[in-house]
Amino acid sequence: xxxxxxxxxxxxxxxxxxxxxxxxxxxxxxxxxxxxxxxxxxxxxxxxxxxxxxxxxxxxxxxxxxxxxxxxxxxxxxxxxxxxxxxxxxxxxxxxxxxxxxxxxxxxxxxxxxxxxxxxxxxxxxxxxxxxxxxxxxxxxxxxxxxxxxxxxxxxxxxxxxxxxxxxxxxxxxxxxxxxxxxxxxxxxxxxxxxxxxxxxxxxxxxxxxxxxxxxxxxxxxxxxxxxxxxxxxxxxxxxxxxxxxxxxxxxxx
Ligand code: FES
Numbered sequence: 113x114x115x116x117x118x119x120x121x122x123x124x125x126x127x128x129x130x131x132x133x134x135x136x137x138x139x140x141x142x143x144x145x146x147x148x149x150x151x152x153x154x155x156x157x158x159x160x161x162x163x164x165x166x167x168x169x170x171x172x173x174x175x176x177x178x179x180x181x182x183x184x185x186x187x188x189x190x191x192x193x194x195x196x197x198x199x200x201x202x203x204x205x206x207x208x209x210x211x212x213x214x215x216x217x218x219x220x221x222x223x224x225x226x227x228x229x230x231x232x233x234x235x236x237x238x239x240x241x242x243x244x245x246x247x248x249x250x251x252x253x254x255x256x257x258x259x260x261x262x263x264x265x266x267x268x269x270x271x272x273x274x275x276x277x278x279x280x281x282x283x284x285x286x287x288x289x290x291x292x293x294x295x296x297x298x299x300x301x302x303x304x305x306x307x308x309x310x311x312x313x314x315x316x317x318x319x320x321x322x323x324x325x326x327x328x329x330x331x332x333x334x335x336x337x338x339x340x341x342x343x344x345x346x347x348x349x350x351x352x353x354x355x356x357x358x359x360x361x362x363x364x365x366x
Pocket of ligand 1: 183184185186187188189190191192193194195204205206207
């Protein structure tokens with residue numbers, strides 16, 4: 113059956129006009145805006161309710177304004193490169209459907225907060241990765257390497273299963289009000305990254321990591337706001353992981 117303007121074919125989803133209100137920044141300036149000045153710009157795109165915010169951003173970039181800058185790679189929630197603030201909440205653009213955002217209203221899109229903006233929705237991730245590197249995100253062992261894999265019981269594996277899901281998108285860290293204002297705090301993701309190894313029975317660097325996190329830039333900065341847990345696109349219980357690290361520091365027991 114062929115669709116008409118009034119009646120789409122069975123199974124066909126009708127397109128609609130969606131408005132995206134995007135916070136833009138151009139380090140070189142534009143005809144109307146000084147270098148580095150941030151300003152709002154609205155775009156209207158034809159989209160389907162089942163499209164993702166990433167699809168709408170692609171339409172804008174490919175059909176209306178090629179200068180719009182944002183990161184993305186896998187488009188399937190795996191690489192973590194397209195975290196942004198969408199309707200005041202950190203999300204992955206590739207995992208956010210328009211129909212879940214009330215597309216009848218303008219959709220507000222901003223860069224994640226607390227990191228320097230390079231251009232439009234692209235931020236400088238280096239301070240975020242510097243904190244991640246600090247906590248030694250790799251297995252530390254001193255014994256001889258086994259001939260085959262390092263064995264671990266399912267129960268021991270389960271202790272850090274949740275924090276292995278992190279994709280380093282920075283949605284948690286850049287949703288944290290302490291991170292926005294403090295300037296020193298490692299942030300939730302670095303603690304999640306440390307948790308993944310602290311509770312790994314094969315690792316021998318736990319106490320080195322715990323000493324790093326016991327610092328003034330470490331876990332004690334967390335004010336249990338739970339923003340990080342709400343923001344995580346992988347559903348990691350970030351605040352719980354932070355509290356488990358705090359508990360080890362107070363009890364001395366892993
Ligand atoms: S583009 Fe890879 S997580 Fe969204």
